[in-house]
Amino acid sequence: MPTLVSYIIVSAALLGIGIYGLSVKRNAIRILFAVELIVNAANLNFIAFARFMNPPRVSGQVIVFYSIAAAAMEAAVGLALILVAFRLNSSIDVRKLNKLKG
Amino acid sequence: MVNLPTTPADIIPFIIAVVTSHTFITLVIFPGLIHLTVVVMFLTWYERKLLARIQLRIGPLYAGGPGGILQPIADGVKLIFKEVMIPYKADKPLFLGIPLSLVFLGALPFAVIPFGQHWVIANLDVGLVFIFAVTSLFPSMILIFAWASNSKYPFLGGLRSLFQQVAYEIPMWISALSVVMLAGSLNLVQIVNAQQKIWFIVPAFISFVVFFIASMAELERLPFDLPEAEPELVAGWFTESSGAIFMVIFLALYMKLYLMSSLITVLFLGGWWGPAFLPQPIWFILKALVVATFIIIPRGVYARLRVDLLIKIGWTRLLILALANVFITVVLLSTGILSAWGL
Amino acid sequence: MDLSVPPDITFVVLTTITLLAAIMALQAKELIYGAISLAISFIGIAGFFVSLDAPYLGMLQIAVYVGAVVVLILFTIMLVRREEPDKDESPETGEGAAGLWLAGLLAVSIAGIAALAGPNLPATPPEANLPISQLGPVLAGTYPVPLIIMALLLSGALLGALVLAKVDK
Numbered sequence: 001m002p003t004l005v006s007y008i009i010v011s012a013a014l015l016g017i018g019i020y021g022l023s024v025k026r027n028a029i030r031i032l033f034a035v036e037l038i039v040n041a042a043n044l045n046f047i048a049f050a051r052f053m054n055p056p057r058v059s060g061q062v063i064v065f066y067s068i069a070a071a072a073m074e075a076a077v078g079l080a081l082i083l084v085a086f087r088l089n090s091s092i093d094v095r096k097l098n099k100l101k102g
Numbered sequence: 103m104v105n106l107p108t109t110p111a112d113i114i115p116f117i118i119a120v121v122t123s124h125t126f127i128t129l130v131i132f133p134g135l136i137h138l139t140v141v142v143m144f145l146t147w148y149e150r151k152l153l154a155r156i157q158l159r160i161g162p163l164y165a166g167g168p169g170g171i172l173q174p175i176a177d178g179v180k181l182i183f184k185e186v187m188i189p190y191k192a193d194k195p196l197f198l199g200i201p202l203s204l205v206f207l208g209a210l211p212f213a214v215i216p217f218g219q220h221w222v223i224a225n226l227d228v229g230l231v232f233i234f235a236v237t238s239l240f241p242s243m244i245l246i247f248a249w250a251s252n253s254k255y256p257f258l259g260g261l262r263s264l265f266q267q268v269a270y271e272i273p274m275w276i277s278a279l280s281v282v283m284l285a286g287s288l289n290l291v292q293i294v295n296a297q298q299k300i301w302f303i304v305p306a307f308i309s310f311v312v313f314f315i316a317s318m319a320e321l322e323r324l325p326f327d328l329p330e331a332e333p334e335l336v337a338g339w340f341t342e343s344s345g346a347i348f349m350v351i352f353l354a355l356y357m358k359l360y361l362m363s364s365l366i367t368v369l370f371l372g373g374w375w376g377p378a379f380l381p382q383p384i385w386f387i388l389k390a391l392v393v394a395t396f397i398i399i400p401r402g403v404y405a406r407l408r409v410d411l412l413i414k415i416g417w418t419r420l421l422i423l424a425l426a427n428v429f430i431t432v433v434l435l436s437t438g439i440l441s442a443w444g445l
Numbered sequence: 446m447d448l449s450v451p452p453d454i455t456f457v458v459l460t461t462i463t464l465l466a467a468i469m470a471l472q473a474k475e476l477i478y479g480a481i482s483l484a485i486s487f488i489g490i491a492g493f494f495v496s497l498d499a500p501y502l503g504m505l506q507i508a509v510y511v512g513a514v515v516v517l518i519l520f521t522i523m524l525v526r527r528e529e530p531d532k533d534e535s536p537e538t539g540e541g542a543a544g545l546w547l548a549g550l551l552a553v554s555i556a557g558i559a560a561l562a563g564p565n566l567p568a569t570p571p572e573a574n575l576p577i578s579q580l581g582p583v584l585a586g587t588y589p590v591p592l593i594i595m596a597l598l599l600s601g602a603l604l605g606a607l608v609l610a611k612v613d614k
Contacts, residue, residue, distance in 0.1 A: 001496075002456045008559035010460050010493075014467060016552025021471040024544035026458075029522060033470050033483050036514065040490050043506075051497045054571045059578045061499050062588060068502070068509050069595055073602035075514045079521040080609040086525045087612075193477075227577055231504040238512030246481065246521055264516065287503075288577065 007048035014041035028082050028092040032075065039071045133217040133385065138209060141387070142356045143174040149398050156402035163233075177349075184345035189252050192342070196250035201343065201350040202245055207243065208357035211236050215364050216291045218374050218382040229290040230282065233365065234275055237320070240358075241267040244339050251342040260339040262409055267320055269416035274316040276424035278343075280431040281369045284440070294373030300443040301372035305434055308427040310370045312420050314396075317362040319416065320353070323401055353367030363393040455496055463489030479525045484515045497560050 014037055021034030028083020043064045088094050120126055128134055147162065151169065154161030162170030188197055214229040216222035226232055241264045248260020282288055284305060285296040303310045340351050366371060367389045374382035376389075407415075434440055466486035473479040487510040494503035582591060 003563070005563045006456065006495075006561050007493075008461070008542065009556045011593055012552045012555035012559070013464055015473065015555065016548040017464070017467045018548075019551055020544045020548035023547060024540050025471060027476070029476055029525075030471055030479065030594065032518070036510075037467050037470070037498045039488065040487065040510075044490055044493055047494055047497050047499050047502065051499070051575070052571070056498070056571060056575050058575055058583050061502055061575070061580060062583055064494075064499070064502055065505070065584065065597055066591055068506060069485060069599065072509050072514050073599060077602050077609070079517050081604040082521060082569050083524060083610050092525055196477075196481075226500065227501045228504055231501060231508070235504040235507040235512065240509045242484070242512065242516045242519065243515060246477070249477065249519070249523060264520075268516070 004048060004052045005091065011041045011045040014038070014044070026092050026093050026095055028097070030081070030086070031094065034080055035078075036071065036075065039067065043067050089090070114134040116391070124224075128221060128223045128271075132219055133212060133215065134223065135209075138212060138357065138360070141360055142353060144180075145360060145394060146177070146352070147171060149392075149401075152395065152398055154404045155400065157205045169406040181349035181352075182346055187342075187345055189342050190272045192252040193250040196246055197342075198347070200247040200250065201347050201354065202284070204240070204243055204247075205350055205357065207236055207239055208354045208361065209363055212364075214290055216294060216373065217364075217386045219291070221383055222291060225289065225291055228288050230278060230288045230293070233361075234278075237361075238271060248339040251339075253342055255341045256339050259341065263322060263339050265413055266322070266409075266416070269413050270316040270319040270420070273312050273416065273420035273424040274320065275315070276421065277306070277312040277427060278369060280309045280424075280427050283428070283431050283435060285422050290368055294368055297372040298375055300440075301370065301375075303370040305440055306370065306427060306431060308367075308423055308430070312424045312427065313366060313370070314342075316420060317366065318397055318400065319358055321362060321397070323359075323397060336354070358396060359397065360390065363390040363397065366390075366393045388445060455492075458491045459489050459496070460485075463493070477519065480515060480518050483518070484511045487511050487515070498575050501580060526579060 018034045018038035018041060021037065022031055025031055025034065045068070046060045046064050050057050053060075082092055086098055089097060091097070117385055130136060135229070148384070150173070151161040162173035164170060165176045166172040188194060211233045212224050213223040216225070244267070245260050245264045248256045250262070251257070281302050284302055285293040286291060287296075314374060340348065343351055367386060369392070371389050373389075374386040376382075376385035381389075463486050466482045466489060469482035470479045470486060473482060488507060491503040491506040494500070494506060542587075
């Protein structure tokens, strides 16, 4: 089993990929991909720490249980918002969705 | 583990040791690849004969052997020789790759289903949740395949199939929750072992009915047939598949049928427990085939349900029945009525 | 990292799959390929969970993320399709490079802190003692309030998504 540091490095790499997508991409759905990747990186971190504590605690898994549910909810509501934005503006380019009106 | 062969004289004992090891036998012969293939081919023939007798016909008769038993092989050969037509501007990698992954996903849950006390490939502690996770991947693959066909009939059929399967997954797994509460474990071997004295169909009868109906809807069999209704959608989400692709999808559907029948047997019908004059795996296969018969029979008997009624029943009536049974199970367990049977 | 011990093959394979699929999810030309790569990345993370003695959470991750969230994403992509291919970052303003620098700095600093703190962190994991039967009592016994709040939140999110996506005639 690799050390805890390896898991933190993988989680940090996923976080980096997610932040790159969040800050650079124009398509709202790709930004949602990036947000899901960031949440998954955090989940992986929690599980790794829960396993490597001495004795292993189950509370890390409980947090990830709730985190998976919350991320699913957020994806559902976010996608509904994207649908509404598309209907009103005919575009999901976040640079064009910069007016609060409508 | 056996030692790897280092000299040429070591190779034959190594091969013999690998072939007779428990992992190899369960993985390849029973309940693995060979048994799965044979039973799935048998099920295609069985369905056609059964429906034929219900409809006062005879069914496949000429394909060799008694009663056309080699018909599935004849079908396979015919389908392999047909031309695979890929629609214009369809997404080729997805169109060709998804049927194969459907077969893979249909066969994967068999790794955790126990056919006997030790006849299981992988005795996972979370076996039931593994099956849940894998069967929840089917709707998304069907949606991708339907989209990749780049044509209207498959796309509409794929959307309807997605709605239907997603709607009926939930009552299925809530009724499996009652079984898990009765058995006290998610491990499928322990669930069957807890049914030694009484099959779970008796204390959890409502959830057996709900699971049965929901699995018929998951398999898209009549009367939940709308995604492939012939007068309406030609053939639903696999309209554009022809030749070898259709054969692969056909196999995947029958693998799913056998999977659901085995799952009902494990969860409700006591798995492999039966009087000792037949070995345990034979009891399991017999019970699974009886369940498969009861899943096939409504196809020749009932009419088709309309799609909005279909989805409404899944989300409202079946869900309420499944939750009612969870409540009944909690009451039964807490008042200790079932302690006479060791639950 | 101790380089005298050969790296665990499962870990290397899972890391490669997850990171490559994550990069492909953002860089693929078609959104649908991006969604499928995202699903593969989620399966990789579920593999990580299983290898870290959290099998129930791994299966839950596959069932919820790949079985539900990816389906939602695919559905939305099919509903907001436009015929022209979407161009992402405009090359003349140099945002791609800025994003790479930002993400790279953040990731490298976290990884650097972790590597520097490495000798103080446990190197070999303690023996596994997380049976799944421990998860239930903690969820319902120690943390019942988040359970109820999550149930209410789920109902609220469901109703909210339904109301938002409804087509008003």
